[in-house]
Amino acid sequence: MEPHTEARLAPPLDSLPLPRPPHAQPEPPAGHTTSTADRGSFCLAVCTCGWNGPARRSRDLARRDAARHTQP
Numbered sequence: 001m002e003p004h005t006e007a008r009l010a011p012p013l014d015s016l017p018l019p020r021p022p023h024a025q026p027e028p029p030a031g032h033t034t035s036t037a038d039r040g041s042f043c044l045a046v047c048t049c050g051w052n053g054p055a056r057r058s059r060d061l062a063r064r065d066a067a068r069h070t071q072p
């Protein structure tokens with residue numbers, strides 16, 4: 001029989017150094033690169049910055065959304 005009496009004390013969480021990444025949020029590439037994505041029978045514009053346009057029935061409209069997004 002092994003004695004299981006050895007209790008290990010967990011250190012308090014405050015004393016643990018948290019590994020902190022240099023950049024918490026991944027930076028999107030400079031500028032906005034848009035493309036269109038199909039979702040079912042709809043098409044929507046997406047951008048590398050995370051933006052995406054409303055679902056459109058036609059890819060042309062989605063492209064127009066993307067153009068409007070990239071133009072200030």
Ligand SMILES: [Zn+2]
Pocket residue numbers: 031032033047048049050051069
């Ligand atoms: Zn964008």
